[in-house]
Amino acid sequence: MSEERLQKIMARANLGSRRACEMIIEQGRVSVNGHPATLGDKADPDTDAITVDGQPIRVDSYTKRYIVFNKPKNVLSTNKQPEGDSRPAIRDLIPIEGHFFTIGRLDADSEGLMVLTNDGELTHELSHPSFEHTKTYKVTVHGQPDDEVLERWEQ
Incomplete structure (x- = not known):
């Protein structure tokens, strides 16, 4: 695998959202190959030793659910x-x-x-x-809306 940003690797390892992982990095809790990591650092999850709070993270143990x-x-x-x-x-x-x-x-x-x-x-x-995914909603309306209301809803 190639190098990618640490927060992306951490998010894939289910440690939180990318934003939450950025905060963990900024707090100085992440190391790569024994060296403190900084925001913007990249790593290869297959070859680099990445730790959070001293504990190794394993991306391969992550299952999408x-x-x-x-x-x-x-x-x-x-x-x-x-x-x-x-x-x-x-x-x-x-x-x-x-x-x-x-x-x-x-x-x-x-x-x-x-x-x-x-x-x-x-x-x-x-x-x-x-x-730009289309979203469809089914609604129940009490009473009969007039033309003006229907026109507003169409917008």
Whole structure:
């Protein structure tokens, strides 16, 4: 394998998002071949000894996982429940270990299919606006909306 940025290797080893891994590097907790790493450093996960807090990381032990979840109403689309909010978050209902991304989001009042994964590349490809994926929503409307309301919704 060729050299790549440390935070990308660390994220693939399921140590957190790339941003979280950047913070770990900035905190001085990462070494490559016994030398302290700095943000921007590159390494080859096949040949370099990469450690975090003195513990070696192994990219080959990382398995991509995908979870399809039917989010019920009054459940938050976040991984962590915000302070002071009594509603459960998705991760409160799914007992999984490790860092998982929630692809997309639904309002707390909404219900529907959501995907959680530790695959950062898939998350980026499905979530980033530059990929321009079409989203389809099915909604239930009480009453008959007039033409003006329908026109606003179409925008």
